[in-house]
Amino acid sequence: MRHLKAGKRLGVTTSHRKAMMRNLVTSLLEHGEIKTTVTKAKEMRKYFDKMIGLGKRNDLHARRQALSFIKSKEAYNKLFEEYGPLYADRNGGYTRIFRIGHRLGDNAQMALIQMVDIEDKVKAEVQESKEKIEEIKEELQVDSTEAAKAGTEETDVEEVKAKAEDAIVETEDSAVEKEVESVETKKEEDEKK
Numbered sequence: 386m387r388h389l390k391a392g393k394r395l396g397v398t399t400s401h402r403k404a405m406m407r408n409l410v411t412s413l414l415e416h417g418e419i420k421t422t423v424t425k426a427k428e429m430r431k432y433f434d435k436m437i438g439l440g441k442r443n444d445l446h447a448r449r450q451a452l453s454f455i456k457s458k459e460a461y462n463k464l465f466e467e468y469g470p471l472y473a474d475r476n477g478g479y480t481r482i483f484r485i486g487h488r489l490g491d492n493a494q495m496a497l498i499q500m501v502d503i504e505d506k507v508k509a510e511v512q513e514s515k516e517k518i519e520e521i522k523e524e525l526q527v528d529s530t531e532a533a534k535a536g537t538e539e540t541d542v543e544e545v546k547a548k549a550e551d552a553i554v555e556t557e558d559s560a561v562e563k564e565v566e567s568v569e570t571k572k573e574e575d576e577k578k
Contacts, residue, residue: 392431395424395428405425406428407456409421409425410432410436410455411457411460413429413433413498413500414433414460415457415463416574417500417503418498420485420497420498421498422488423484424494426482427482430498433480434479436464437469437472437479439464440468440469441473443465451465468500472502475502478501480499480500480501481498481499481501482497482498483498483499484496
């Protein structure tokens with residue numbers, strides 16, 4: 386009998402299971418969401434929660450513990466620079482699991498496990514860029530009205546408007562490029578899987 390033996394065996398040896406959990410947690414930290422079986426997703430949640438707890442602590446010992454589990458520098462940096470501060474006020478529930486149907490080969494129940502609040506972060510960045518665009522527009526309108534009141538020539542006003550439009554286009558393009566890059570990287574990662 387398996388008294389006091391917590392967790393699922395997942396049909397593999399202990400070393401294989403530990404390596405699999407490390408890889409799943411590392412992939413989730415790198416990509417924000419991964420596709421796996423429901424059982425593996427539920428099992429990896431406790432390891433992932435522990436890593437987020439270390440990221441929130443953010444001291445030397447926590448960094449060394451995380452580095453002993455996570456084998457990717459990219460995931461390690463994201464854990465302490467982005468996700469630790471992001472989840473500082475949250476006491477748990479860092480992931481959500483969506484069931485997405487059955488796998489064709491063995492009919493296993495598949496799931497999409499995602500980190501929560503990641504989409505909100507992207508939406509906030511886009512909102513900030515839109516607010517900056519609005520501020521630039523307002524400043525430029527004020528500048529053009531002041532130039533018109535000062536009695537400058539129409540060509541100067543047109544030059545100011547042209548510069549304003551260029552600045553607005555540049556800020557909009559940078560926000561759009563960020564969104565496109567994130568979508569493209571997600572598509573590439575999905576294709577690799």
